[in-house]
Amino acid sequence: MSIESKGKVAFIGLGVMGYPMAGYLQQKGYQVCVYNRTAAKATAWVNQFGGSQASTPALAAAEASLVFLCVGNDDDVRSVVYGDDGVLASLQPGSVLIDHTTASAELARELSAACETKQIGFLDAPVSGGQAGAENGVLTVMLGGQPSAFDQAETAIMSYSRCAKLLGPAGSGQLTKMVNQICIAGVVQGLAEALNFAQNAGLDGAAVVEVISQGAASSWQMQNRYKTMLNGKYDFGFAVDWMRKDLGIALNEARKNGSHLPLTALVDQFYSEVQQMGGGRWDTSSLLKRFTR
Structure with missing residues (x-):
């Protein structure tokens, strides 16, 4: 049975997150035109999902009602938004x-203002859930922007999400993602210390977690990462390099708004040690590796 078309949209950036996210949009009936800096990745996406590809962000966005970006950092975003070839x-x-x-958050406000001059809506919409969340279509999306823009885009965003919430004006989504990463950093460090303690105490780490995960100590990180941590497996998941980028954004914002993030700054330093060990692409749970090297 064919799916009724929901109109043309564009997706810019087909990394480990964007590739499956764009795929869900196509599967939900949107006519997706993709752009990726490495064109072969876009060709592979079209071969897998259908849709179409374009040679520039501007061509991908032509006639699209919604344009999604999922690239690396502030400069990468600017490179696909502005200029003759930008969206x-x-x-x-x-x-x-x-x-x-x-x-x-500063970039989000900048883009919002640039879009407003052209009567275009804008939403900053960072996600949580990692590669697995993107592949399974169960991401959490934190949004900033105007309610009218959110209303227009919500159905499409829910194609690959289980939760999407508008949290305030432009920049609010990025600020909420900073809160998210601050929480994760502390939890992962605590879990790494706890597992190291359990091992040094002669306990069966897996058995310990099976018990304490049923109580107040439980967390997503504990439930989903303790086995791989105990087995020293880190070649998957959300990379340390990406986490350091995110924590750097949060620490910079904290300096602006007067927040004190001593634990976050410390964990950021610990992640720098993991990078020096060659673990820049390891999962963030690799903080345990500092104790076992």
Whole structure:
């Protein structure tokens, strides 16, 4: 049975997150045109999901009602938004630009203002859930922007999400993602210390977690990472390099708003040690490796 078309949208950036996210949009009936800096990745996506590809972000965004971005950092976002080949060169009034990149709140406000001059809606929309969440279509999306833009884009965003919430004006999504990463950093460090303690005490770490995960100590990280941590397996998941980028954004924002993040700063230093061990692409749970090297 064919799926009724929901109109043309564009997806810019087909990394480990964007590739499956764009796929869900196509599967839900949107006519997706993709752009990726490495064109072969876009070709592979089209071969797998259908849709179409374009040679520039502007061509991908032409006639699209919604344009999604999922690239690396602030500079990467600017490179696909501005200029003759950027999405703003072809987006029409009444369309909405949705940025899923984890970037700065300052960039979100900048993009919102740039879109407003062209009567284009904007949403900063970083996600949580990692590669597995993207592949399974169960991401959590934290959004900032105007309610009208959110109303226009919500159905499409829910194609690959289980939760999407508008949290305030432009920048609010990025600020919430910073809160998310601050929480994760502390939890993973605590879990690493606890597992190391259990092993040094002669306990069966797996048996210990099976018990304490049923009580107040439980967390997503504990439930999903303790086995791989105890087995020293880290070649998957959300990379340390990405986490350091995110924590750097949070620490910079804290300096601006007067927040004190001593634990976050410390864990960021611990992640730098993991990078020096060659673990930049290891999962963030690799903090335990500092104790066992």
